[in-house]
Amino acid sequence: MLGHSLQKVRSWDFSAFGDLYDASYEKIYRFIYHRTLDTYFTEDVISDVYMKAIESIGSFKGNTDAEFFAWMYRIAYTTLIDTLRKSRWEDSLEDMEIEPGFTLDYAHEIDTASKLEEILRFMETLPERDSIILTMRIWDDLSYDEIATITGISVVNAKQIVSRTLVKISANVTHLFIFSILLYVIQR
């Protein structure tokens, strides 16, 4: 499907990049949004993703849809990690904004800051990469092969990370309400 557009882009017909953009935008947007839960943040990141994509499209050698999507996911993954690391120190509990719609059902249940602080402390024990890989498997429904390609780890390693993260959550989260909060925080 996209092979023809990729060929055109390689032969300097850059208008064909519009087809690649159309085919990938929603997937990449979901991928980023699932990790940021913030529309504006997602839009910032996705802009960077596509700027990087057009800068390096010349070096991309793939021809199939799967190869192209994996390449785009990889750019999105690395851009997201970079952006999160840069922005993390700026975040604080006070300026955390909860997007309407997503947390509406349980945000009002956050009755004390101490509960949230406890969860945040727990979150600090989870490697960033692990939480992203877990949600890639569950929310984005990506296969382990795809996760391995995107993150640059082996398939076995990806499986282990998903399992290990689930085990950690299982051991530390005993209350589903807490887990719901965790789901929000895990992506911050």
Next chain:
Amino acid sequence: MSSNVRALLDELYKLHPDLQSQEAHIIHIIETMLDHRPKVAIDEWFRTELRCKILSELSQQQNDSRSNFIFPTWLFSAFGTAFASVIIGVFVFYTFFPYTKLWYLTDGARTRGWLVSFVPAVEKISDHAFQIFTPLPNTQAKMGVASVPMSSDSMSSKIRASSLAPTREVDVPQYAFTGSLPPLTEKLNIYRKKIQFHESFQTEDFLNGLNLKGIKLSSLQDANISNLTITESWAYGYIVTIDSTLGSISFNPNYDTWPPYPKCNGDWCDAPTPITQEQIPSPTKLQSIADTFLDTYGIDRTLYGVPSIDTSWDPESGVEWGGENLPEVLTVIYPLLLEWKEIFEEYGSVRGLSLTYDLRSGKITNLSGLERLSLESSKYSPIQDEMTLKNLISNHGDLAPPPISPELRWSDISHTSTGISQPQAISLSSPMIAFVHLTRMNQQGAYEEYFVPAYVFSIPTIPGNPTHPKKIIIPVIKEFIPDVRTK
């Protein structure tokens, strides 16, 4: 339990068999995660803007890489010699063969990397910013809509109401829609066209992009030229009109360079022969011809949707072709997209890039609708009440297309039945959400153009009525519908 959860559990147990004892808890966790998968709402305006910026960036990179290319020094002398030879060769060649094109003239602009991109320039302004929506006076007067009363002292309205122009009376079918309307988001963008003299064509990018077979238009950038006509003098050449006031470019044949048809000898001309079926290209072939034409002139097609081909002549199209002979020309229309939605004129035709293909010469003869829009966007709340919308549909909206001819506005037609026959009942299938191009008068009495979100219904072919409209369009913003905005 879904197969997704089962697969995750199986994977988990392979690595941690001891966890099977906690299966219920883990299933709960996975299912909670799945239940809390964030709902994604993509902002179509941002998506379109980013796409335009990326394509524009790519186009810029292409031009930069070309201008930054540095010849190795040792090549200069060799290139200079070769170039001089070519110039002499061209001079000699054109002296003897004045109407022949060189290879680089027929080569597409696209292959050289030049692209004219007509990305709309959109300026976002505050919500509900367009405050003046005065419906066209004759719309109310003739439709008899219980609506915003026109100012009684308005001379123009009195003149219109007492116009001597005869009112056409036609049988209007009854439209019925019983399904569910596609949901609308809480706020929708309305776009207003800005009038910007010169600006549209005085950006360097634009002029650099438009490389009409070697003519460097950017050299005219500072000359404050608002309209420019370029005449191609080679065989099958065009007259290209650039109107920077309207922000549009059109192509028409320079007939001095086209073979005359029919052939005439003194006062005697050959009788024209009818077009045959064999002369009509397939839709695929026709689209390819149109694409090639646009590529040759470096006109960016990415802003447009899938082109529609005029097949009304074809008996298999189900449309009653009015003519006895096959058509002389066919039209290919590339719909202009705004937020990835098509734009319709209020009488139902698609707004976009229109190319006319002449079957006798086998050439594209005309290009129109190539425009660069400058817009302001403001968010409005759409009508959400389904009953109100369905009433509008059954009453043809305020803007139903004309049943007689595209030149005649619906507002010029009486909705009353002639009584000659019973109105037909027509069931409508699900609509699409698109934009409709509407004109409204502001308080200063000037007309302003808007692109307004609307439901667009396709009307099935009605046997025995080939001129029946193909679309019914219902704007969903109350400020544009007089009888709704007063409620």
